[in-house]
Amino acid sequence: MPFMKNAYPDTPENTMSFLPNHLNHLAPIIYPNLIRLGRKNDGGYVIPKDAVTKCDGLISLGICDDWSFDKQFKALNPSIQIHAYDHTTSRDQIARQRNSAFRKFLKQKGSWTEFIQKKELVSSYDHFFSTQATHFNQRVRQRIEQDGDVTLETIFDRINSQKIFLKIDIEGDEYRIIDSIVNHVPRITALAIEFHHIDHLREVFLKAIKKISKHFSIVHLHANNWGYLADDGLPDVLEITFLSNQLCVLSQQRCELPLPELDAPNNPNHSDYRLKFNLQHSTNSKESA
Numbered sequence: 001m002p003f004m005k006n007a008y009p010d011t012p013e014n015t016m017s018f019l020p021n022h023l024n025h026l027a028p029i030i031y032p033n034l035i036r037l038g039r040k041n042d043g044g045y046v047i048p049k050d051a052v053t054k055c056d057g058l059i060s061l062g063i064c065d066d067w068s069f070d071k072q073f074k075a076l077n078p079s080i081q082i083h084a085y086d087h088t089t090s091r092d093q094i095a096r097q098r099n100s101a102f103r104k105f106l107k108q109k110g111s112w113t114e115f116i117q118k119k120e121l122v123s124s125y126d127h128f129f130s131t132q133a134t135h136f137n138q139r140v141r142q143r144i145e146q147d148g149d150v151t152l153e154t155i156f157d158r159i160n161s162q163k164i165f166l167k168i169d170i171e172g173d174e175y176r177i178i179d180s181i182v183n184h185v186p187r188i189t190a191l192a193i194e195f196h197h198i199d200h201l202r203e204v205f206l207k208a209i210k211k212i213s214k215h216f217s218i219v220h221l222h223a224n225n226w227g228y229l230a231d232d233g234l235p236d237v238l239e240i241t242f243l244s245n246q247l248c249v250l251s252q253q254r255c256e257l258p259l260p261e262l263d264a265p266n267n268p269n270h271s272d273y274r275l276k277f278n279l280q281h282s283t284n285s286k287e288s289a
Contacts, residue, residue: 018278019233026209027253027277031219031243037076038069040264045069045167046220047241051190052076054247057161060084061140062169062194065094065121067128069167074132082133083159087148090137091129094122142176152180162187169194175201178208185215191242198238199230209240216242221257223273224266235273255279 019026031048038044043066052073060070063086070082098118104110129135138150156164164187168174174193181188191212198205220241227237257263257275265272 017233018276021278023232023234024253024277024279025213026218026221026238026240027255027279028218028221028241028257029248030252030254031248034220034259034262036262036264037072039066041268042066042226042266043068044264045192045239045241046222046259046262047165047190047192048219048243049076051165051243051247055161055163055165055189056080057159057164058082058167059155059159059164060167061155062086062167062171063135064089067124067133070133071128073165081159081161083155084129084133084135085138085140085150085155086135087137087139090135091122091125094118094125098122140170140173140177142180152177152184156184156187163189165189166191168192172196175204175208178211182211182215188216189244189247191216192239193242194224194237194239196227196237198234199228199236202230202234212242216244217248219243219248220259221275222263223258223275225270225273226267229273233275235275253277253279 033049034046035049035052036044036046037052053076055077056079058070058073058080060067060082061084063070063084067084070084074080074082098115098121101110101115101118105112105115125135136150138148139146140155141149141151143149143151164184166181166188168177168191174195181191195205195208218240220239222239223235224237224239225235227235229235255277258272263272
């Protein structure tokens with residue numbers, strides 16, 4: 001989802017120079033039957049299809065005004081239970097935006113198209129979160145710091161599922177809950193996490209990947225081109241899909257990304273960042289991590 005869009009200067013498409021060899025453990029294994037769920041740009045993730053069908057629960061942390069991923073997940077697995085968390089959005093908030101757009105149109109300060117979009121968003125919210133999923137207007141934290149906070153322990157206690165797909169896009173707070181994620185490994189089948197501020201939090205990011213990689217394998221990697229590239233070519237924001245080691249066997253790693261048939265730039269006005277790993281002399285992903 002969008003995050004501080006104006007904070008990053010325009011960055012031209014990077015050349016296909018190799019990322020440093022010490023980052024080779026980020027190269028995803030080549031896994032079959034990858035699919036894209038969610039809208040084409042921001043909000044979509046590339047994940048294994050069998051991770052969807054083998055789950056009985058979806059926990060979606062961070063939805064903003066886009067639940068296209070959750071809707072398509074539900075369409076592929078109609079019996080799945082979905083719990084979504086986001087303290088920045090609510091039905092009332094979306095309705096107020098709709099009403100504001102209508103008033104602006106009447107005053108000739110806004111467009112009819114904008115009003116229709118907000119109106120359709122309210123209808124979509126009402127339908128999806130009343131019949132197919134549950135939205136909790138709470139902020140996800142490692143510990144309770146203020147009213148409206150919720151911990152991952154409570155989140156997992158609420159959902160009656162034992163094979164969970166965990167999707168996380170919480171604007172940098174993902175690092176706060178890595179240890180809690182590891183504590184719930186037996187109930188997690190797969191994860192899709194958007195990691196933010198990787199340049200400034202490089203060591204924190206690498207430690208998080210190391211902890212997760214003890215239990216999960218990276219099966220896809222995509223650079224969010226709303227962010228910038230660090231000096232060594234690693235994007236500041238990465239979308240990473242992990243699959244339980246119990247469901248996959250280490251195999252050949254993928255050298256180049258993105259996948260043109262599945263990936264799409266988060267910012268549609270610019271090309272996707274291209275990533276290339278020098279795996280010629282690399283050990284497997286687990287040994288390198």
